Amino acid sequence: MSAPSPAFPPVSGWLIRVSEVFGDLTADVVGRTGATSSTPLGSEYHLLKGTDLAAIRGSDVGHFIRWNMPVHHSWPCNPQKTDSFIEKAAQALFRKFGQLPLQAILVGQLDPSSPNKYYKTLASNLRGRTLQLFPNVGKIEVEDQDPAAPTLFCLVGPEGLFCGVQSPRDANGFHPGGTRYISQNAPGTISRAGAKIAEALHYLRLHRPPLAAGSHWLELGASPGGMTSELLKRGHRVTAVDRAPLDPRLDKASGLTFSRADVATFQPPTGESYDAFLSDLNGSARDSIGYIIRLSSHLRKGGLVVFTLKTSDATTVEAVNELYQSVTAHAKAVGLNRFATTHLTYNRQEFTLFFERTKA
Structure with a gap:
């Protein structure tokens, strides 16, 4: 008799990203997702309660949702003021997700456009420490992921840490928060x-x-x-x-x-x-x-x-x-x-x- 599959932690909410350029429409977009409540996080993210991926995709505003993630783990806190944040966060992730068949662990910023480099560095350091605890998860290139296999995505910012397991295809992007940022300032660039x-x-x-x-x-x-x-x-x-x-x-x-x-x-x-x-x-x-x-x-x-x-x-x-x-x-x-x-x-x-x- 085969062993039962490891259980996913329960979903406490859904994180979606709506780009700032649609700012005047965002409240209407969020309202059409079927969520019973929403909380803004960072400059483009919204934590939704009372909805799921099927409801979001079935709504008439799915095209506005640049990226999404089920929230299987959250830690509302101010990381800058939390002692040993990286170690505590990494250990909590291992306890909750350590037995799952993950292909990758990726950590990004809740506000990727912020000029403050603290959270970019924090995200990188948190990923590095977390990978040390997961013996069966390697540090693969982001776009070498299988689009249909589960990845542990995490986003961190002044509001805390929010994590979930989902395939890149269902999330609508390989990277935490969406697709790859590519500089437009490389030598020889003709236009953005x-x-x-x-x-x-x-x-x-x-x-x-x-x-x-x-x-x-x-x-x-x-x-x-x-x-x-x-x-x-x-x-x-x-x-x-x-x-x-x-x-x-x-x-x-x-x-x-x-x-x-x-x-x-x-x-x-x-x-x-x-x-x-x-x-x-x-x-x-x-x-x-x-x-x-x-x-x-x-x-x-x-x-x-x-x-x-x-x-x-x-x-x-x-x-x-x-x-x-x-x-x-x-x-x-x-x-x-x-x-x-x-x-x-x-x-x-x-x-x-x-x-x-x-x-x-």
Whole structure:
């Protein structure tokens, strides 16, 4: 007779993250999750009571929830004023989670944008000490996790420590709190848009393998070329389309074909097909998805679409939802099925949507 599986601690609440750029809508978003009560934590997190992942996903505001975590353990305290905080916290985590089949233990900050480095250092030190106590959990790279396997996520800040076990896919990110932060200040960076597509491609690993080097992307609205440059660095081929020129640093770049044309009328060469489409166009989201739909016959079956849904003109949750649902429905009608949505670090009032072409 096999031994019973180790029991998870009970869930005392649900931690969700709603990006600050949606600040005017946050109260409405939180109110639609089905929670009976909520407590703000840090600048973007909310501790919910009386709801769960199924209720959050079943609500009409799931796309606003950048990241989420069941709270299996919490320690409300001020870590800076708590003697031996790291040791006490690590020992408590081992007592509660030490027998669970965890693939990783990850610790982050409740306020990752804070200029105060104390909690970043505290999170790193807490993770290091905790890993010493868990003999069967190694220090693996964050994005080497199995998206479907359980990870112990922890967030720490002035409000205390909050921890839970969940797969990265269910949490909607490999990292505690969401996807990977990528600096936009690296030498040779053309624009911050390069960081957006880099983060989007890291996020994509939650749902499907990365596209192979040499894959052919069609990028709509490419100027000045921040995203183009990032794709080329990863070994992809890019056909970039824009009425405006690309940055001169991309002149004669290997793997790049530039078409100085209006996206609305651009037509690929006869017989040309692509592995992926990329659209970060400004302007109407309905127009932007219309361009994708018009060109969709040139996307291979199983091909990927990375689409930025701009919502700056939608000032209520209802308006954002209507736009989101309309774009998704129009895409689905031509065989482009949305399989994931997130809000990236460099996104503003916008979401990044991921579609896959299911029709030949």
